[in-house]
Amino acid sequence: MKSQNKKLDHCNITTGTISFRVRYCEVDRMNAVHHSQYAAYFEMGRTELLRDNGYDYRDLEDQGILLVIAKLEIRYKAPAQYDDELELTTKVAKIDRVRIEHEYELVRPKDRCLIAQAKTTLVHVDRNGKIQPVPNFLCPENG
Amino acid sequence: MKSQNKKLDHCNITTGTISFRVRYCEVDRMNAVHHSQYAAYFEMGRTELLRDNGYDYRDLEDQGILLVIAKLEIRYKAPAQYDDELELTTKVAKIDRVRIEHEYELVRPKDRCLIAQAKTTLVHVDRNGKIQPVPNFLCPENG
Amino acid sequence: MKSQNKKLDHCNITTGTISFRVRYCEVDRMNAVHHSQYAAYFEMGRTELLRDNGYDYRDLEDQGILLVIAKLEIRYKAPAQYDDELELTTKVAKIDRVRIEHEYELVRPKDRCLIAQAKTTLVHVDRNGKIQPVPNFLCPENG
Amino acid sequence: MKSQNKKLDHCNITTGTISFRVRYCEVDRMNAVHHSQYAAYFEMGRTELLRDNGYDYRDLEDQGILLVIAKLEIRYKAPAQYDDELELTTKVAKIDRVRIEHEYELVRPKDRCLIAQAKTTLVHVDRNGKIQPVPNFLCPENG
Numbered sequence: 001m002k003s004q005n006k007k008l009d010h011c012n013i014t015t016g017t018i019s020f021r022v023r024y025c026e027v028d029r030m031n032a033v034h035h036s037q038y039a040a041y042f043e044m045g046r047t048e049l050l051r052d053n054g055y056d057y058r059d060l061e062d063q064g065i066l067l068v069i070a071k072l073e074i075r076y077k078a079p080a081q082y083d084d085e086l087e088l089t090t091k092v093a094k095i096d097r098v099r100i101e102h103e104y105e106l107v108r109p110k111d112r113c114l115i116a117q118a119k120t121t122l123v124h125v126d127r128n129g130k131i132q133p134v135p136n137f138l139c140p141e142n143g
Numbered sequence: 144m145k146s147q148n149k150k151l152d153h154c155n156i157t158t159g160t161i162s163f164r165v166r167y168c169e170v171d172r173m174n175a176v177h178h179s180q181y182a183a184y185f186e187m188g189r190t191e192l193l194r195d196n197g198y199d200y201r202d203l204e205d206q207g208i209l210l211v212i213a214k215l216e217i218r219y220k221a222p223a224q225y226d227d228e229l230e231l232t233t234k235v236a237k238i239d240r241v242r243i244e245h246e247y248e249l250v251r252p253k254d255r256c257l258i259a260q261a262k263t264t265l266v267h268v269d270r271n272g273k274i275q276p277v278p279n280f281l282c283p284e285n286g
Numbered sequence: 287m288k289s290q291n292k293k294l295d296h297c298n299i300t301t302g303t304i305s306f307r308v309r310y311c312e313v314d315r316m317n318a319v320h321h322s323q324y325a326a327y328f329e330m331g332r333t334e335l336l337r338d339n340g341y342d343y344r345d346l347e348d349q350g351i352l353l354v355i356a357k358l359e360i361r362y363k364a365p366a367q368y369d370d371e372l373e374l375t376t377k378v379a380k381i382d383r384v385r386i387e388h389e390y391e392l393v394r395p396k397d398r399c400l401i402a403q404a405k406t407t408l409v410h411v412d413r414n415g416k417i418q419p420v421p422n423f424l425c426p427e428n429g
Numbered sequence: 430m431k432s433q434n435k436k437l438d439h440c441n442i443t444t445g446t447i448s449f450r451v452r453y454c455e456v457d458r459m460n461a462v463h464h465s466q467y468a469a470y471f472e473m474g475r476t477e478l479l480r481d482n483g484y485d486y487r488d489l490e491d492q493g494i495l496l497v498i499a500k501l502e503i504r505y506k507a508p509a510q511y512d513d514e515l516e517l518t519t520k521v522a523k524i525d526r527v528r529i530e531h532e533y534e535l536v537r538p539k540d541r542c543l544i545a546q547a548k549t550t551l552v553h554v555d556r557n558g559k560i561q562p563v564p565n566f567l568c569p570e571n572g
Contacts, residue, residue, distance in 0.1 A: 024314065024476065024486075025322055025469045029368060030204070031315045035212040036182035040454045043179075047453065047512070057453075058512040061172070069178040073216045079272065082315060083476070083487040129222065167333065167343075167457065168326045168465055172511060174458045183311045190310065190369070200310075201369040225458060226333070226344040315490070321498040322472075325465035347458070355464040358503045365497075365558065415508065 008137035009054055014092040016049040019109075022084045032079035038116055039072060042104050045090030046120075055137075064127055065135060067100070071121040077114045084108050086115060095139050098131060099123055151280035152197060157235040159192040162252075165227045175222035181259055182215060185247050188233030189263075198280075207270055208278060210243070214264040220257045227251050229258065238282050241274060242266055294423035295340055300378040302335035305395075308370045318365035324402055325358060328390050331376030332406075341423075350413055351421060353386070357407040363400045370394050372401060381425050384417060385409055437566035438483060443521040445478040448538075451513045461508035467545055468501060471533050474519030475549075484566075493556055494564060496529070500550040506543045513537050515544065524568050527560060528552055 020041070028034040047057050060067070080086055087109050094101040104118040124132045163184070171177040190200050203210070223229055230250050237244040247261040267275045306327070314320040333343050346353070366372055373393050380387040390404040410418045449470070457463045476486050489496070509515055516536050523530040533547040553561045 023469060024472050025320045027315045028311065029313045029315060029317045030209060030211070032211075034311050035215060036179050036186075036311055039179035039182070040452060043453050056512060058510075066173060068173070068175075068222075069219055071216075071218050072178060073214075075214050076212055079211075081487075083485060166326060167329050168463045170458045171454065172456045172458060172460045177454050179454055183309060186310050199369060201367075224344075226342060316495060316497070318497075321501060322465050322468035325468070329465075352459060354459070354461075354508075355505055357505065358464060358501070360501045362498055362500070 010141040011053040011138050012140045013052045014140055015089065016045065016052050017087060017089045018045055018048050019085060019087050022080055022082055022086065024082055027082040031081055035076060038074055038118065041088055041106065042118055042120060045088045045104060046102060049090050066125050067122045068125055069120055070123045074116055074118040076116050080108060080115045085110065095134060097133055100134060100138065153284040154196040154281050155283045156195045157283055158232065159188065159195050160230060160232045161188055161191050162228060162230050165223055165225055165229060167225055170225040174224055178219060181217055181261065184231055184249065185261055185263060188231045188247060189245060192233050209268050210265045211268050212263055213266045217259055217261040219259050223251060223258045228253065238277060240276055243277060243281065296427040297339040297424050298426045299335065299338045300426055301375065302331065302338050303373060303375045304331055304334050305371060305373050308366055308368055308372060310368055313368040317367055321362060324360055324404065327374055327392065328404055328406060331374045331390060332388060335376050352411050353408045354411055355406055356409045360402055360404040362402050366394060366401045371396065381420060383419055386420060386424065439570040440482040440567050441569045442481045443569055444518065445474065445481050446516060446518045447474055447477050448514060448516050451509055451511055451515060453511055456511040460510055464505060467503055467547065470517055470535065471547055471549060474517045474533060475531060478519050495554050496551045497554050498549055499552045503545055503547040505545050509537060509544045514539065524563060526562055529563060529567065
């Protein structure tokens with residue numbers, strides 16, 4: 001975590017986009033990205049959005065700020081294939097006292113095909129799994 | 144597929160339970176089953192429910208009857224850990240002309256802990272990805 | 287770990303066989319089990335061989351006895367496919383002061399096809415990753 | 430495949446380096462990249478080395494040129510962790526009539542730590558799994 005000895009900066013950047021290629025091992029015998037794989041992509045999107053705001057999720061977790069998935073919802077629109085370049089947009093949709101909701105849009109820029117849309121709900125828990133209030137610095141300043 | 148030369152039997156069994164152990168590689172650095180892994184468990188549940196009805200999903204797929212995931216929704220209730228024995232109940236919740244909905248309940252029998260609840264929507268597509276009517280034999284006889 | 291307050295039993299059982307089905311998500315676009323997946327099967331083989339001897343690897347690890355892979359060697363003989371039932375034989379090939387070597391044979395009983403042969407070398411490390419002597423109870427009594 | 434209607438270019442570039450970050454889902458409960466994951470990294474290395482030479486492995490495979498793993502050998506030197514940036518160097522070590530051997534070195538540039546060294550042997554098979562001579566264009570011009 002940056003700025004350890006002073007007031008933490010807020011996460012004011014609420015949308016981010018990453019690009020990546022589909023790996024061989026992520027594709028199933030129908031030649032489509034296996035549907036379980038998308039959750040890993042969304043996780044990468046959240047990690048990079050946090051990094052855009054100056055935080056490493058690894059450090060947060062090492063300090064006991066665990067953000068766990070409480071709910072996942074994915075709508076699969078079209079299959080993505082091995083070696084496709086995909087673009088994932090991750091957006092903080094809502095933060096309240098105990099929950100952070102993200103929305104995702106996964107597209108294949110080459111043909112502007114929408115691959116999937118998704119939503120996740122995270123909760124902040126301590127090392128014992130007890131739900132904790134969402135840390136203030138994770139919210140936008142005027143959020 | 145069984146009974147290739149006569150009228151296919153209907154899938155009258157609509158609920159099934161499987162047991163399995165959490166593998167080491169399925170667990171993350173929080174010592175919990177990674178949330179992307181559950182989709183693979185649910186897939187096993189559907190495969191075995193189909194087998195209970197006398198069909199191999201492998202054969203269906205080889206014959207061009209592809210059942211693809213259109214929607215997935217998971218609610219994570221409690222973490223499961225490495226080497227836990229889990230029990231998954233898979234239920235056909237609804238079938239209409241183009242969609243099959245399953246509901247899932249994943250529990251850890253040892254302490255009767257509810258690990259997750261989920262829903263999936265499958266659609267039947269041909270090899271070109273075009274949506275097809277759900278084959279009649281996949282529906283219960285009086286369904 | 288069993289027998290916590292007395293002398294630990296030795297791991298005298300040095301060979302074990304497990305059966306399992308190939309999962310959909312383990313198969314790639316060539317319709318073959320992805321070659322990275324085999325390492326997870328071998329890990330299951332080691333876990334169950336330890337259980338045959340009365341020990342849970344989870345407990346060992348929680349007590350700080352970490353067995354990490356130092357070397358892996360796999361020879362792929364024939365592809366395994368989705369829904370195949372496979373049989374894995376795991377054997378302790380050699381134990382010395384700092385290393386445990388296992389050998390594996392993965393077959394498909396249906397057609398007696400040899401799928402893969404493999405070897406792993408494990409070392410015992412503490413939580414800081416420092417190599418430790420192999421605990422005595424992991425060796426056969428007259429080994 | 431490029432240059433479909435003329436003589437294919439040889440793969441004269443025999444070494445390539447890629448960088449990537451360790452994903453959350455790739456790490457196990459010891460907080461280390463799971464040992465099965467490395468094979469997927471090496472596969473990425475081969476894919477990108479082929480791309481450096483102007484070929485897409487996806488296209489080769491779609492045309493029936495299947496390169497399958499016959500042998501994999503990994504020596505694990507140090508654990509890599511979640512969010513580490515890693516650098517993988519992939520080198521064609523040897524090509525003969527029926528085999529392509531690659532060597533790999535995986536390092537963490539931040540602390541110059543050697544994570545793993547590996548070797549793979551690929552063979553060229555047709556869609557029926559029958560071994561075929563290695564296509565000439567995959568060899569360096571004077572190789």
